[in-house]
Amino acid sequence: MRHLEVAYGGIKAVKGIDLSVPKGELVCLIGTNGAGKTTTLKAIAGMLPVAADAVLYDGAPIGGLRAFQLVRRGLALVPEGRGVFGQLTVAENLAMGAYVRSDAAAVKLDMERVFNLFPRLAERRGQSAGTLSGGEQQMLAIGRALMSRPKLLLLDEPSMGLAPLMVQKIFETIRAVAREGVTILLVEQNARLALEASSRGYVMETGLITLSGPARELLSDSKVRAAYLGETD
Amino acid sequence: MDIFLQQIINGLTLGSVYAIVALGYTMVYGIIQLINFAHGELVMLGAMVAFTVIGALAGTALPPVLIVIAGVVAAVPVCMLVGYTMERIAYRPLRNAPRLAPLITAIGISIILQHLALLIWGRSPLAFPQIIPLVSYTIGGAIITGVQIAIIAISLLMMGGLTLIVYHTKLGIAMRATSQNPQVAGLMGIDIDRIISFTFIVGAALAAVAGVMVGTYYGIAHYTMGSLLGMKAFSAAVLGGIGNLAGAMLGGILLGIVEALGAGYIGSLTNNVFGSNYQDVFAFLVLIGVLVFRPSGLLGERVGDRA
Numbered sequence: 001m002r003h004l005e006v007a008y009g010g011i012k013a014v015k016g017i018d019l020s021v022p023k024g025e026l027v028c029l030i031g032t033n034g035a036g037k038t039t040t041l042k043a044i045a046g047m048l049p050v051a052a053d054a055v056l057y058d059g060a061p062i063g064g065l066r067a068f069q070l071v072r073r074g075l076a077l078v079p080e081g082r083g084v085f086g087q088l089t090v091a092e093n094l095a096m097g098a099y100v101r102s103d104a105a106a107v108k109l110d111m112e113r114v115f116n117l118f119p120r121l122a123e124r125r126g127q128s129a130g131t132l133s134g135g136e137q138q139m140l141a142i143g144r145a146l147m148s149r150p151k152l153l154l155l156d157e158p159s160m161g162l163a164p165l166m167v168q169k170i171f172e173t174i175r176a177v178a179r180e181g182v183t184i185l186l187v188e189q190n191a192r193l194a195l196e197a198s199s200r201g202y203v204m205e206t207g208l209i210t211l212s213g214p215a216r217e218l219l220s221d222s223k224v225r226a227a228y229l230g231e232t233d
Numbered sequence: 234m235d236i237f238l239q240q241i242i243n244g245l246t247l248g249s250v251y252a253i254v255a256l257g258y259t260m261v262y263g264i265i266q267l268i269n270f271a272h273g274e275l276v277m278l279g280a281m282v283a284f285t286v287i288g289a290l291a292g293t294a295l296p297p298v299l300i301v302i303a304g305v306v307a308a309v310p311v312c313m314l315v316g317y318t319m320e321r322i323a324y325r326p327l328r329n330a331p332r333l334a335p336l337i338t339a340i341g342i343s344i345i346l347q348h349l350a351l352l353i354w355g356r357s358p359l360a361f362p363q364i365i366p367l368v369s370y371t372i373g374g375a376i377i378t379g380v381q382i383a384i385i386a387i388s389l390l391m392m393g394g395l396t397l398i399v400y401h402t403k404l405g406i407a408m409r410a411t412s413q414n415p416q417v418a419g420l421m422g423i424d425i426d427r428i429i430s431f432t433f434i435v436g437a438a439l440a441a442v443a444g445v446m447v448g449t450y451y452g453i454a455h456y457t458m459g460s461l462l463g464m465k466a467f468s469a470a471v472l473g474g475i476g477n478l479a480g481a482m483l484g485g486i487l488l489g490i491v492e493a494l495g496a497g498y499i500g501s502l503t504n505n506v507f508g509s510n511y512q513d514v515f516a517f518l519v520l521i522g523v524l525v526f527r528p529s530g531l532l533g534e535r536v537g538d539r540a
């Protein structure tokens with residue numbers, strides 16, 4: 001992504017950022033509330049209008065494309081707040097994740113894989129998603145995104161509002177998905193967990209990238225430690 | 234003759250038609266929160282096109298059933314095209330406009346379609362040619378005609394078919410997903426423009442068949458017939474809970490029955506001060522009653538529950 005700018009009305013929320021996610025890596029984007037992280041992900045995923053060449057994917061400009069077109073190219077976004085379809089069943093939600101696929105047999109197998117990954121969802125496959133707990137909804141949102149067999153997975157605060165045990169479970173899953181070779185851009189409030197799981201990290205403040213580098217270095221960076229890891233030394 | 238049973242049969246017949254038309258209102262509302270006031274005109278167009286074809290074929294040796302089917306086969310694609318076009322050129326550009334704008338546009342389209350029909354078919358009603366032999370059966374002191382049986386059966390078939398599509402096909406699930414959260418639906422790879430077009434096309438096809446049915450039932454078609462029928466079907470959709478498919482079906486049939494019973498008994502109940510010509514009042518009494526006492530309708534969720 002080069003010099004990405006996004007404005008709401010006349011107000012620029014993302015003011016020209018450069019960010020790259022190498023194939024097969026897990027990269028995280030951390031920052032304070034209102035920094036523009038969600039806006040950045042939405043722009044990459046085609047939910048907000050941006051200049052065509054502001055976003056490159058596999059070397060091709062995708063900035064002008066819309067969200068539904070990008071899914072076919074292997075991009076999937078797990079939106080902030082999960083966005084499950086509350087009145088559809090768990091299985092129907094997963095089926096929607098595979099909307100662009102026509103290999104019905106493989107889709108069935110993938111659905112079973114998601115159920116293996118999250119047995120809680122398997123028990124509730126016929127239940128409407130709106131009745132799931134927050135953690136279960138997050139599992140469903142991630143499982144649903146995996147159903148499209150993404151090459152690039154964008155995750156917006158997957159740990160938001162979850163109990164510590166559930167956060168761990170979600171991060172284990174993210175690592176497992178990354179190990180399978182899926183490229184991931186992870187937006188997180190939980191900076192420590194995110195940096196520990198990532199190879200690279202970016203720090204965003206009021207629409208600009210203020211720091212970036214290997215995740216290990218950021219973890220020991222004094223500014224990051226003070227601002228995002230709640231440590232003083 | 235058993236008035237009660239007779240009015241139930243008559244009510245079921247008209248109610249099935251209301252249900253089919255109400256489905257069009259409710260599907261469009263469910264997906265883009267627009268009350269498509271022009272939907273009634275699609276019913277009218279369906280009837281007019283079908284009557285034209287039926288009238289032209291009436292003198293031939295073709296069996297009556299085939300002639301009516303030919304009418305339907307002509308009416309359905311015409312209405313689908315009109316339904317698709319109205320969304321494409323009138324509603325889509327207004328998708329992010331304040332809600333009043335598409336609503337007023339819908340009323341405008343309704344007027345345009347009526348006057349288009351006036352230009353094409355003129356002021357006088359088209360009559361259904363006497364090609365269908367009157368078949369009737371007596372059950373429990375009431376009479377049911379072949380046409381009534383056909384209308385009820387075809388309506389039930391269409392309701393069943395639509396339910397199958399919406400609840401058991403990928404496209405149907407995508408329709409429901411889009412109506413719940415179009416933004417996230419886009420993230421699934423669903424082209425919501427296509428889903429919305431599809432919704433209009435299906436609603437228009439149902440309207441076309443409803444137009445042929447109601448025209449055949451009353452024996453006439455007229456360029457103004459869509460307004461009152463549309464308003465009644467809209468009332469039925471509100472009665473059932475706008476946005477809810479089962480609600481539209483239930484609301485339509487209930488409204489038909491209320492109307493028929495009302496028409497059947499109003500004379501004796503009011504000492505003939507009011508006659509059955511007050512039949513049309515009931516739909517709107519029901520509408521007002523629902524809006525006052527249960528705005529979300531019989532099966533509708535309260536607005537706050539929408540995901």
Ligand SMILES: Nc1ncnc2c1ncn2[C@@H]1O[C@H](COP(=O)(O)OP(=O)(O)OP(=O)(O)O)[C@@H](O)[C@H]1O
Nearest residue numbers: 008009013031032033034035036037038039040080
């Ligand atoms: N639809 C919108 N219209 C106008 N302004 C918006 C809109 N969405 C976001 N903003 C503004 O853009 C800025 C960045 O918002 P964004 O949601 O990207 O932040 P974030 O980094 O994801 O924050 P958080 O950690 O709280 O989720 C904020 O100042 C926000 O108020």
Ligand SMILES: [Mg+2]
Nearest residue numbers: 037038039080
């Ligand atoms: Mg955010």
